[in-house]
Amino acid sequence: MELRFTPEEEAFRADVKAFLADNLSAEVARKGRNSEGLTKQDMEDWHAALNARGWLAVTWPKEHGGPGWTAVERHIFEEECALAYAPRIVPFGLNMLGPVLLKFGNDAQRSEILPRILDGSDWWCQGYSEPGAGSDLASLKTRAVRDGDEYVINGQKTWTTLGQHANKIFCLVRTSTEGKPQEGISFVLVDMDTPGVELRPIKLLDGGHEVNEVFFTDVRVPVSNLVGEENKGWTIAKYLLTHERTNIAGVGTSTRDLEKLKSLSQQLVRGGRPLSQDPLFAAEMLEVEIDLEAMRVMNLAMLSAAKEGAAPGLQSSMLKIKGTVIRQRIQSLIKTALGAAATPFPAHELPDNARSVPEDAAGATAAYFNNRKLSIFGGSNEIQRNIIAKDMFRS
Amino acid sequence: MDFKLTEDRQMLSDTLRRYLADQYTFDFRNSVIDTAPYHSTEKWAELAGLGLIGAFVTEEKGGFGGAGFDLTCVFEEVGRGLCVEPLLGAMMSVRATAECGAEDLVEAQIGGAQRLVLAVFEPEGEALDLIRTTATKSGDAWVLNGRKSVVYGLPGADGVLVAAKTDAGLGLFLTKDAETLDYAMIDGGGAGEVILDNTTATCLSEDATAIIEAALDAGRLALCAEAVGVMQVLTDMTVDYLKQRKQFGRPIASFQALQHRTVDMAIEIEQCRAITILAASKLETAEAGKYVAMAKNLIGRTANLIAEEAIQLHGGIGMTWEYPGSHYAKRLSMIDHQLGDRYAQLYRLMAA
Ligand SMILES: Cc1cc2nc3c(=O)[nH]c(=O)nc-3n(C[C@H](O)[C@H](O)[C@H](O)COP(=O)(O)OP(=O)(O)OC[C@H]3O[C@@H](n4cnc5c(N)ncnc54)[C@H](O)[C@@H]3O)c2cc1C
Numbered sequence: 001m002e003l004r005f006t007p008e009e010e011a012f013r014a015d016v017k018a019f020l021a022d023n024l025s026a027e028v029a030r031k032g033r034n035s036e037g038l039t040k041q042d043m044e045d046w047h048a049a050l051n052a053r054g055w056l057a058v059t060w061p062k063e064h065g066g067p068g069w070t071a072v073e074r075h076i077f078e079e080e081c082a083l084a085y086a087p088r089i090v091p092f093g094l095n096m097l098g099p100v101l102l103k104f105g106n107d108a109q110r111s112e113i114l115p116r117i118l119d120g121s122d123w124w125c126q127g128y129s130e131p132g133a134g135s136d137l138a139s140l141k142t143r144a145v146r147d148g149d150e151y152v153i154n155g156q157k158t159w160t161t162l163g164q165h166a167n168k169i170f171c172l173v174r175t176s177t178e179g180k181p182q183e184g185i186s187f188v189l190v191d192m193d194t195p196g197v198e199l200r201p202i203k204l205l206d207g208g209h210e211v212n213e214v215f216f217t218d219v220r221v222p223v224s225n226l227v228g229e230e231n232k233g234w235t236i237a238k239y240l241l242t243h244e245r246t247n248i249a250g251v252g253t254s255t256r257d258l259e260k261l262k263s264l265s266q267q268l269v270r271g272g273r274p275l276s277q278d279p280l281f282a283a284e285m286l287e288v289e290i291d292l293e294a295m296r297v298m299n300l301a302m303l304s305a306a307k308e309g310a311a312p313g314l315q316s317s318m319l320k321i322k323g324t325v326i327r328q329r330i331q332s333l334i335k336t337a338l339g340a341a342a343t344p345f346p347a348h349e350l351p352d353n354a355r356s357v358p359e360d361a362a363g364a365t366a367a368y369f370n371n372r373k374l375s376i377f378g379g380s381n382e383i384q385r386n387i388i389a390k391d392m393f394r395s
Numbered sequence: 396m397d398f399k400l401t402e403d404r405q406m407l408s409d410t411l412r413r414y415l416a417d418q419y420t421f422d423f424r425n426s427v428i429d430t431a432p433y434h435s436t437e438k439w440a441e442l443a444g445l446g447l448i449g450a451f452v453t454e455e456k457g458g459f460g461g462a463g464f465d466l467t468c469v470f471e472e473v474g475r476g477l478c479v480e481p482l483l484g485a486m487m488s489v490r491a492t493a494e495c496g497a498e499d500l501v502e503a504q505i506g507g508a509q510r511l512v513l514a515v516f517e518p519e520g521e522a523l524d525l526i527r528t529t530a531t532k533s534g535d536a537w538v539l540n541g542r543k544s545v546v547y548g549l550p551g552a553d554g555v556l557v558a559a560k561t562d563a564g565l566g567l568f569l570t571k572d573a574e575t576l577d578y579a580m581i582d583g584g585g586a587g588e589v590i591l592d593n594t595t596a597t598c599l600s601e602d603a604t605a606i607i608e609a610a611l612d613a614g615r616l617a618l619c620a621e622a623v624g625v626m627q628v629l630t631d632m633t634v635d636y637l638k639q640r641k642q643f644g645r646p647i648a649s650f651q652a653l654q655h656r657t658v659d660m661a662i663e664i665e666q667c668r669a670i671t672i673l674a675a676s677k678l679e680t681a682e683a684g685k686y687v688a689m690a691k692n693l694i695g696r697t698a699n700l701i702a703e704e705a706i707q708l709h710g711g712i713g714m715t716w717e718y719p720g721s722h723y724a725k726r727l728s729m730i731d732h733q734l735g736d737r738y739a740q741l742y743r744l745m746a747a
Contacts, residue, residue: 134710136642159711204714205706205721269519271742279610280738332699335732340516340545345581354576354588356518356544365581369725372706373714380710382652 003297005072012073016080023049023109024086032085033260035363036348037208044120046087051118056138059095064102065118071306075247075326082252083259090162093124096240097170100187104236113189121146127157127171127190127214128237131233135383137172138181138234142216144188146174146223151175152342153196153219159377163199163212167192176231187233189225196220204373204384206366207346216322241379248316248378249299249323257330262284264337264361288329289340314391317384324374324381331368338364400468407460408468414445415476421719424477424583431577432551433585434480436685442480443507446677450549451486456493457501463675466613467620468661474624477723479583481548482510483614485731488556491610495567495599510551511569513614514543515558515607521735523558523565523604526590530559530566530598537568538599539591547733549587550577557589557596558607567575567603570596582725612687615734616678617716619671619687619694622730626664626698629705629723633657636720653708660704663697666673670694685747692740 060066133140142155176184196219265276347362399589452458488511503509577587637648674690702724706713
C-alpha cells in the first residue's frame, strides 16, 4: 500500500498548476467561481490555450495529438483544473467522438475530423437521447433510410447539451427494425447546416439554456458519414458509455465546492456566530468531507488499477453514484448556508447593495437546482444501480 | 377527536381551490413571475375580495377566522395552486397590526385597500435578538435606521412594518418612506431589501416582541401548510408521470425500486400533514413556538427530500422550466429557507 503520488506525478501536478496560473484568465475563473454561465468564446479560448500546450485531447494517444497521459495524470490534470475554476473541457468532440473514431472510424474520418476537433473548427454535440428513449436508449426511433449513397434521416433528438454552439452532431439512428432493438442502430455524423436540421432551445428549471431539441426532417447525409458498420452502432454507444468516462467521480469539483462551502461558513453569520461554529451545520459539513475523503481513495484505487491496464468495471458505476451524491450534497449545504438570502433571482443581475451574501455565492441556488442533472444524465443513478445489481445477483 | 375541517373552512378551502384552478393557471403564474411586482395586482385584489385576509384575523379583532386551522386551510391551497401572491407577508402583517390594536389598518388590509409586509430579519440571521435596526423618537415622529433583508412581498407593497429596537424592547413601526431594493425569488414571487436611513415612521407599539414572534410563528405555520399542499401535488404528479412514462417496453412505474421511493414520499407527506395539524391546534396556546418549530423542522427536511426525489424520478423532464413539476420542486426546496430553517428550529427547541 502506498497512497502517495510518485515524484514524477507530483512534478506533473506542479506543471499543471503553473500552466493554469499562466493561462487561465481571471475573468473566466471568476465566472466559474460565481456559477455564471460561460460564453462560447470563453470555452473556445480555453480549448485553444490547452491545445497550444498539447493538453486538450486528454484521452487521445500521442500520435493523434493527445498528451499520452496515464489515468493518474489525467486525474491530476482534471483535479487541478477544477480547483482553479477552469472551464470543463467540452467533452463531445474531444472525449466522446474522438475515442470513437480512433477505435471504430476509418482513416479518412480520422484524418479529416480529428484535427478539426483539436483546432476548434468543429463543435460537436451528442445526439443520443430522444423523447421516448432516455434510460432505454436502444428504443431510439430516429430513422436513417439508405437512398443511393445517402442516408435520409427523420426523427428527433433531445437534451442536446450546448447544441446551440455546435455545427456538427453525432447521432445514433435506426437503420433496421429487424431483430433486437440494439441490432438496428448505426452511428452517423451530421452537419447541423444540412437542410432539414432544426434546433430548438429547452429552458431548464434554473432559467438557463444549455440543452436543446434537434429535429430531423428528410435530412440527407452521405453514407461516408457512417462510423463503423451499419447496424453496429450499439457497440459504439456502449463503448462510449462504459469506456471513455473520465473524471466520473468529480473529486476535484467536489473538493473545490467543499472549500467554497467552508469559506462561506466562515463569512456568513447565523444566530450571532459564524456558521462554521454552528455545531449542527459544522457536523453536516464534516460528514460530507468524510464521505469525500473516502471516495477520493476509492477513486485513486480505480485509477491505479486503470494505470496497470485494468478496464473500469463496476467501480465506475459506484463512483458515478457516490460522486454525484456527494457533489449534490455539497451544493445543497451551500444553498442551506445562504439561509433566507438564497432566494434572489436571477442573482447575477442584482445590484451589489441588494445582496447580502458573498459574490461567489449569489448563483449557488440556481447551481444547486441545475446540478440535479448529475444523477440523471450519463446513465442515471438508478440505471447504475441496476448495472451493479445485475452483476451482484448474477446466478 | 375530529380531523374534519369545519363547514366554513371547508367552504373557504373549496372556493380558493376552484378560484386558483380557474384563474391562476400555471401559464398565468409563469407570466407574472419575471416582472415587478412579481405577482398580479389584479388577482391580489380578487383574493382579498374572497375574504382571505379576513380569514387571518379573529372576530374580536375585526376578522372572521384567525385560528391555526384558518391559516392552514388557506395556505395548503396556496401551495396546491403554486400561487405567488404575497399572502405570507400580508397574513403576518394583518395579525401583527391587529395585535397592536391598529383597527383602521386592519380594516384597510382586510378590505384590500392596503397591502403591508412585515420586515423583521436582517442579513445576520433569523432571530429577534440579532436585530440591530433602531427606532428613535424625534419630537412626535420616529426615525428608523438599519437594514431589513429578504422581506417577502415587498415589491409593490403599500407600507412596511418594521421591527426595530426601542428603549422599551423591540417595537413595531409602519413606514411608507423606506428605500427598497426589489427582486424576484427563484421559486416565484417577489421580495426585497429595506434600507432605513433616518426613515420616518409611525409607532404601532414600542414593545412588540411577543406580537412579532407570534406573527412569525403564524408565518411558519402557514409555510408548513403551503409545503403540504405543494408536496401533495408534486407527489401526485410524480405518480402520474411514472404511470405514463414507458421505458424498456413498460411503464417505469412497474419498477419496484421507483415504487418504494414514491411510497416513502407519500409516507413523509402524511407525517408533515400530521405535524402541521398539531402545530395549528397549538397556535393560540403558550406552546405555539414549540410545536411550530417542530413542524417547521420536519417540513424543512422533508421538503428538500421530496423536491429532490420528484425531480430524480421524473428524469430529464423534471429539470425543465416548461414542466410545472420543476416549479413545485423549487418552491418546496425554498420553504426551508424562509423564517428560519431546519437548524434554526432545532435551536429554538433546544433553548426552550
Ligand atoms: C441537463 C441534461 C443534459 C443532457 N445532455 C445530453 C446530451 O448532450 N446528449 C444526449 O443524448 N442526452 C443528454 N441528456 C439525456 C440523459 O442522458 C437522459 O436524461 C437520461 O438518459 C435519462 O433519460 P430520461 O430523462 O428520459 O429519463 P427516464 O429514462 O424516463 O427515467 C425516469 C426515471 O426512471 C428511472 N428509471 C428508468 N429506467 C429504470 C429502470 N429500469 N430501473 C429503475 N429506474 C429506472 C430513471 O433513473 C429516472 O429516475 C441530458 C440530460 C440532462 C438532464
